[in-house]
Structures are given as structure tokens and as C-alpha cells.
Amino acid sequence: MLKRIRLPQLALALAALFPLAAYAAPDAAALRQAVDAAVGPVMAQFDVPGMAVAVTVDGQPHFFNYGVAARDSKQPVTEATIFELGSNSKTFTATLAAYAQAQGKLALDDHPGKYVPQLQGSALDGATLLHLGTYTAGGFPLQIPDNLKTREQLFSYFQHWKPDAAPGKQRNYSNPSIGLFGHIAGLALGGGFADAAERDLFPQLGLQHTYIRVPQSAMAHYAWGYSKDQAVRVQPDLFDSEAYGVKSTAADMIRYVQLQIDPSRLAAPMRRAVQATHTGYFKAGPMTQGLGWESYPYPVSLEQLLQGNSTDMAWKPQPVQAIQPVQTAAPALYNKTGSTRGFGSYVAFVPSQKIGIVLLANRAYPNDARIKLAYAILNQLAPAAN
Template identity: 25%
Template sequence: MKYFFWLVLFCTASLTCSAQDNWLGTFADEVKTAAHLKAIPGYAFAVVSAEEPDQVFVQGKTRKNGKQPVNQDTVFRLASVSKTFTSVLAAKLVEQGKLNWNLPLSQLAPDYPFKPELAKSMTLGHILSQSSGYMPNAYDNLIEADYPVKRVLNELAGLKPICSPGSCYTYQNALFAVVEEGLHNSLQLNYAQLLQENLLMPLGMSRSGVGRQALMRDENWARPHVLLAKNRWHEVAVNEDYYRFAPAAGVNASIRDMRQWLKLMLGQYPHLLSSHAIEQLLTPKIRTSRELYRRHWRDHLKDAHYGLGWRVYDFDGELLVHHSGWVKGYRADVGFSPKYKTGMVFLMNAESNLMNEITVNFWADFFEQMKIRAQTAP
């Protein structure tokens, strides 16, 4: 799918009808067409800008054979986009003096037999920057086999690292359970409580929450779908597995709420998250060179790093902050441009690779439009 800048396809109330300004309407229509061709059950996406009214697009149903349409309040799983919530929560607690980026593993999870030298040298910052040193996706297989959290962490504690903390990129899910342990040990509150009190409630993200039960007790939630054959989707059950590792993949949200999340990261709520905290989160910590070879992305990425809970890309010479999520039956994607104060979030109740194509083409088109505007500005 390729998005061309056609003159005028349609206009929304808040978009001007010109070849330059109507590109978002064209993009939305192209997404609708592609999703229809692939029979995607449902999706929602939003574009947030400091200069323009929010744009929200929803399509499809909450379940393939159901009648309830997806709307702005439909709740989706965020999967690994949850890591952005965990890092932002940590940044807020650090500013409050309740947490420290250099808090060692020995204090985060003192009840587990991590190797003494590693327990001293690995910190909260290493975990959130995906530079722990453990082999990538260590023991995800145990998560998916429904092993209890404590057993997975005990297994992880005996694992020999492939590099020292902070020296190589090693993406993790299981290790994020250590963050929840540390928060509970330090503050005597669980992850869900801390997230609600410090971020979700102050931001008015009333449709967001943590955990499988929080998703399924809602009257308006998107069911997960997996592909059986070409364009044939099958509804599946929601598994508890990754929900038990909530800081890694346990958050749910609606597209309306995710607009608030983007506004927070774009600096529109400095009383909740300071510019200094945002700067800390977006500072590159470890290079992620494998990202440069991903399909669709490889034509645009010039460099790639991981910050604290966020990916930091050089996308066609522009800074793009991004994270994606993928868990059984769902895809999620969020990204923003600090320079242009614009962000995009996309939620889908199907495991479709169309997500990568949509995201890359959105940002390629967006940055191209910014160049055109700069060239034509008086």
C-alpha cells in the first residue's frame, strides 16, 4: 500500500481542502481501503497535534461476527506499548524522589537469587532501556506457558548474561516483572494502583486500566483475532500470560485515552510530566541496529536506539519516538515527533502486519508534508 498526495479525496471539518493540507484525509481513506481488503475486524487511530484539532478515525466491529461498532471508547490491549507507561511512571516517581534510575537489581528484587555481581551492577535504568545483558526475550516461552511470575524470575536469576549491563541491546519482557516487585517493595503499592494514581486518573484516562479482568469486564472492548488463512480472521480467548507481567504488557486503553497519552509526551501537561523527565526518557541509551533492517522501516531508518521505555529513531533525518505492541489477537502502535509536536496512535484487534505498513507510510507522508510546508512558507 502506498499513499499518494492526491488533490482532494474528502475533507473533514477541521482539515482544509488543499493538496497540501488534505493528506491526512487521503491517508485515512487509504487505511480504510487496505483494512477492508484484508478484512480487519476493527481498528481506531488518532493524530494529535499541538497546532491542529485532534483527528480520530474508527472502523469495523469489536468482534468479527458481532454488531457492536468500534468507537472512540472501545478498549484495546496495548501489549508492549505498556512499556512506555512503565517508563513514564518511573520517571515521575524519580522526580518525586521515590525512585532512582540507579536502583540496583539487589534492591528491586531482593528475594530472588540473582548472581551477586549482576545484582549490584544491573539497575532500573538498564531494565527500562532494554540493556540488561540477558539474551533477548529471555523466557518469553515460560510466560506463554503460564509459568508463575516468581518461577520465571527464579529461572531468570540463574541465567548467564550475554553482555554486561548497559553494553548491548537485549529486549526483555519477563525482566519487567522486577519493576513491579521493586515498586511494591519501595512504595507498598502495586503497579496498577501507582499507574492509576499518578497518570491515568490525572490525565482523565478513565477507559484505561491494567489486567485481563479490567479489559473483559468492560462493556465496550475489542475481542482479539488471529489469522486462519488469507483474510480469514478467527476470534480467540484473551490469555492471562503477558498480563501477569503488567509493566511489560499489561495496560489496556481506548483511542480517546491514548490521545491524552500522546499529549502528555508532547509536553502539554508539564504539571504531570516535566520537560526534564521527557528529555530523560527520550535520551538514547543503547543502539538497536537490528531495527534498521526491518521490512518497511529499513527504507527510512538511518539510525535506531532505545531510550527509557521508548524507541528513538532517525527517520529520514527526523527524530521519531516510537513503540509498538503485539500480543495474541492485537496490534498497537504509538509514535510522535517532538519537533513538530505531532503524534499518531493506532490500535487494532487483529494480528496483522498491515500495522507496520500503516505506521511507516504515515510518518513518511507526514515528514514529507512538513518539508513541503517549509519550502512553501513565506
Template identity: 25%
Template sequence: MSYATLSAFVEGTAQEYGTPGVAVGVWADGQEFYACHGVTSVENPLPVDRDTLFQLGSVTKTHTATAVMRLVEEGRIDLDAPVRKYVPELVLSDERAAADMTVLNLLNHTAGLGWNVIVDTGEGENALADFVARMTELEQLAAPGTRASYSQAGYNLVGRILENVTGLTYEQAIASLVLEPLGLSNSFFAPDDVMTRRFAVGHDFGEDGTLAVSRPWRVFRANNPGGGLTSSVTDLLRWARFHLGDGRAEDGTKVLSAEALHQMKEPTVELVASSLGDAFGIAWFLREVDGVRTVEHGGSARGQFAALHVVPERNFAVVVLNAGPEGTPFNQAVVRWAFENYLGLVEKDPEPLPYDEAWAREVAGAYENDAMTLNVVTDGAGLTIDAVIKPEVRAASETELPADYAPAAMGLLPGDADEYIVTEGGLAGQRGFFSRDESGAIVGIDLAGRLFTRVPAAS
């Protein structure tokens, strides 16, 4: 596959989705291929190149987990140990959960924690400690180890484990354990480091439908372990190649054992009807595409979206960084094209069944977690879902939050597991399932790996 072919596809797809700036990297057949298109900002445009910095969002979780694995190999962290062994100050709304959850529960999202605590604890070195102190406000969705539910707060808590074990700030720990040994010299957390280099800003649609710069540029420091790293396409592809390798840096320095890298890619908990994949490893989402195992993680920030996919048995990786409001479908289109054109792997979304009025009426209603409400609505002919940030969360936030997802069509998938797929809009391609209690009543919905609990209907 030539550079020109990749570049032409990336440019055409960026134009199709209205993506102002994008950088794509591919590792295939022992070679690197790059394609960059567009500008860093519609207000102050500079050409996007291989060194342009983008926010990685939740892809940062792979760096956080890898740092933990280094300390596991050094005997300083035990994956099966209680979190309180390393964060004795931890207090949660559920004391039993706080005492029982393990480090592994945090790393594979089985701690039962809600999504996040929306609180800015400042830019000081106590940001994570203060965040952990506020975790008493977080909903406990389930007992540790009983189910998977994706949690940003859980990874921020992992960051606090790194601080307490190393005696460093989280950012210093990641630099010493991961970034510096691997030569990731174009990856940063601090805005002061980013602003002296070429970097992309996020974009959303303004009220008039035109592209507008997302503000503020980043979220609070305490969110760094779960989503705060800023990096370039070259650094992210080097990161992907490390996870395809034997644990050595490009200069031959051993950073992690091959066994530990392999362990991170092994299933630890199964996922049901999830757009995130078939299982969680340690940080990684695991999926089978056309009969081949893929290992991946995505991320989003303020109008920016990242995708990192590796295929170990083919020694292949594709990374995508973009700064546009349709970033998720753009990334999905690029990854699927790369899989098909470099590897011959074809991924297709399952087709929903025809509208089932009885099922639609059964699942219709409002569902919520600590930050958002999902509204599932039927008009007697079709079923739609929207995602709305709670008004009190918007009111309490000191920063501008992303726009809500407008109602989009969804449908029931074959089988008897109450699985669904969203077929249009910004949530297109998202899969999940409705959960029932012992009596068979619908009590929750999973979307993007997160549990939303049904809101009782008003009497």
C-alpha cells in the same frame, strides 16, 4: 488535513490489509483528528469507536517507565542503583549479572537478559513475585551494559521494582502514578474492568485462510508491566500529548518535570540496523525520519497491534490501534502516510543488494533464543528467513500462541556491517544484523532488537 481525508485513507488501508477493526488518532496543528473503522469482532461485531478498548501490548512499557521516572523525581528510585537494591530477592542464572544490573539497564534493554520466561504465575497479587522467582530460567545473553537486546522479562522485573518501592501491586502503582493523575479513565489491566465496556478482540487467519478470533484474549498477569494495558485511541492520544508537553496534566496538575520527560527521549544506547530505531531512550525507540527525530513505541498482543509515534519538534503525534493479523504492516502504512501528509516527512526502506552467494552461504543456518528459532536458508538463488516458536514452548504453554512466520525473502544491505532487511511477508521491513566473533565467524543475528544465537551445525 481534513477528517474525511484521514478517514478515507484508514478505511481503504484496512480493506487492503483485511483489518476487521481499527482506531487512529492524530494530534497536529493543535487539533485532534480521529478515524475509526470496522468492528470489534468478526463473531460478535460492534462498530469500533473512539472509546473502544484495544490491547496496547508493549506500548505499556512507556507507562511503566514513566511511573519509574515519577519515583526517581521523588528520590525513591535511583536509575543507576543495582536492581537488587529494590528487588533483593532477585536470582538469575548469572550471579554477576544479577548483582551488577541497574534500573537503567532494564529500562533501556541493556541488562543482557533474554526475551522472556513463558510461564503463567496466576492472577493473584503474587503473580510478579512468582515470575521473578522463575527468572533463574532466563538466558543471560551478555553482561549488563554491554549491548542492547529487547527484553519483556526485564520490564516485568521493573514492575516488581514498582511493587516493592510503593507497597502496591503493579496495577495499583500505575493507576496512582500515571493513569489517575493524567485522567486516563479508559485504560485498564483487569479483564473484569474491560469486559463491561466495548472492546476489540484479536484476529488471526484460520486454517482455511479466513479471519478467526484469537484466543485466549489476553496473556498472564505477570506480563502486565511489559505489555498488559488495554486502552482507547482517545486515552492513547492524550498519553502522547502528555509526552509532548511540559509534564503537566490537562487540568494543570504537575505530574512529571519537563526535564524528566526530555531525559526519557534522549539516546542512552545506540542500535545498529534495527527496525526498532536508531537508539533506545528510556523505554522509547528513537529514530530519524527524513532528517527529523521521532520518538515511538509499538506493541502486539493476541492478534492486536498498537503504534505510538510522537515528533517533539513538530508537536505532532499519531497513534494506531488495530485487531487484525496484518497489524504490523497496517500500522506502518498509516504512520508513514500520516508523517508524509501532515508533516511532509517521507520514510522509505533501504534497497538490498543483489544476491551474494558467498555471504548467503556464510550466514545460512539456525539461530535461537529462549522462545524462538530463526531459520536462514539459501537455495543458491535467494535467501529467506522464518521465525518459529520452539515446539517445547508451544507444548508447555497453557494458552494458544501466535502462528509462526513463514519463510520470507531477505537481502544484504550496503556496507560492511552484515546488515540485512526482510523484503516480504509478515516480517517485511524488519532490519537487523549478523554478529561475528573475534575470528570473524557468524555467531548470532539480531531481529526486532532481540539477539538470537547461532545453533551449531550437526556433525
């Protein structure tokens, strides 16, 4: 059995031994040993039933699977196990909107009323689609208010919503904001968001086991999430598909990461869409907010990643500084966390180093634990600094 080590001690120890971007990639046996050593204490500390870890190094995927997809059946986790991605779904929402933009079907400087006529002339119509996609429209809450039960009520809420700040002045991480962004992307592509994602997005990315609506034929691979001792799965709700509704496997998600690192094999519109999600628009503390992805200059410290993924970043308004939206070749780490009631995910990648990691778990353990875990493993993947 692995010796139990407190996660902060483990992360700091590994970071001290292997500072990010200053260590040659290990061989397969060393990588297995490092991942086992990092994952075991996390699963024990937070009572995580199962976890799928995937890493990519110079285009080669590696898979590390732990525990069970369901406690009652004891079905083991594999790279084919389907997990709920939570807010990592937002990166797919952003990609779909960028794909619509690449086809000339929407523009980020359009206003919502162009696609949702009842919003014309509203305070919300003073913001743009870019503001919706970067959570900078002016003060949406994190969650859709509990009293809203129908689409009609939701769009009435948008129609009468009043901002706390001018567009582009503060970031309020928000499911209503990204949800409306994804809804409009679906409209621009000629249908609903879920239809457009499953018809246009996932197949073009080569994701064969990624879904919003898990089909019956795939249900045997769909893990159960756990909240305390209760087995749970995400339930339908307003804008669930757009904000947190994607389900996927470690095998598909590491392919998705590899396409972020090198999108050259994609057809032109989808390639431009993936590249567009790497453009940064607003600085918030150490983090740069793009469409879906959040980025940091690389190399990046553990402290910066923890600050950028903190509870304050998710729950509190953050002042932002608009930056020139130009794609840059400067090294950067891109990342995103995600949770549903019973699942927790984290994805990070560094295109310049050709490395990336996917963490999928059937428990929503704390974000800071995910960051420390991923950081410890990434320290094993980074090639020697130039």
C-alpha cells in the same frame, strides 16, 4: 469503495508526494481523504476487523474509525473502543518508573537487589535498573520461558540467570527485562505494578478509560481481538501487566501523545517523568533506545523506521553504543509498536512539529505495514520545514 492499492505502493506514492517535514498540514477534508486512502487497503490486505486512528496536529485531535469492535455483534469502532496496546504498555511502565524516580523512591543506577533481596549477589545484580529498562542487562530472551509458571519459579530464574554480555553492551528486546523493571517500580511506590499504575499513573495523566484490569462497567466497550478467525483477549501471565497489559482507547491515547508533545500541564513529578522517558541512552542501528520510547533524528526516512522496528531488532541481539543521557531539543520522532495475540498498535509523535498518530487495531497485522501506514499519514501532518 476504495480502490485496493498494495501498501508499499501507497506508502511510497504518498511519501513521494508529501516528503516528511516538507508539506503543510492539510485541512480536515484533505486529512480525512488521506487517512481513508491509507487505512482502507491495509484493513483489506490483512483482514483487520476494526481500526481506530487518531492524529493530533498543533494540539487538536482528529479521530477516524473503521470497521467493527466485534464481528458477532457488529458493534462499530469508535474513539471510545478499548483496545489491547501490547508492548505500547512498556511506555507506561517506563513512565511509572520515571515517576518513582522523580519522587526520589528509586534511582536508575540502583541495582535490582536493592528492591528484590534474593537477587543480591546474583549475576543480574551487576546490572542496573537502567539496563533493565533499556533491555541492555546482558541477554534476556524476548519472552519469559514457557516452563516458568509461578512467581517463585520466575524469581529463581532471575537469581540463577547468566548473561551473554556485560551490561550496556547489547540490546535484547525483552519482556522479562522490562517486566522486572516495572515490578521494581511498583515496589518502590509501595505496592504492585497494576495498583500503582491505576492509582498513580493513569489518573495523573488524565486517562479516564485506560486500564490494566478492565472493570465490568467498561467491558461493553472492550473490543475482541482476532487471531485467524478466533475471537481472543489477552490472558493473565507472568509480568503481563508490566510488559503488554495496558488497554486503552484512541481518545485516551491521543491525549497521552499530546502530553508527550507538551507535558507542561502536568504536575511537576509527572511532568518530569514524561520528559525523562524521552532521554536516549543507547544507540542501536538507526534507533536510540530510551525508557519505553524509541527515537530517531527528525526528519526520518521510511527505511530507517522500518529498520528500527524490524524483526531482527525484536528477536536478535543488537550491539549498542552508550550515549550521553542528556535531553536534547534536537528534533526527533519517537515511536513504539505493540501486539498481543489479537491486537496491534503503533504510536508515533514529533514534539518539534506538534504532530502525532495512534493506530489501534483488533488484529496483530505486521509491524512494517503499521510503519508504512503511519508514515503515509504523518506525511500529511508535518508543517513546512524551516
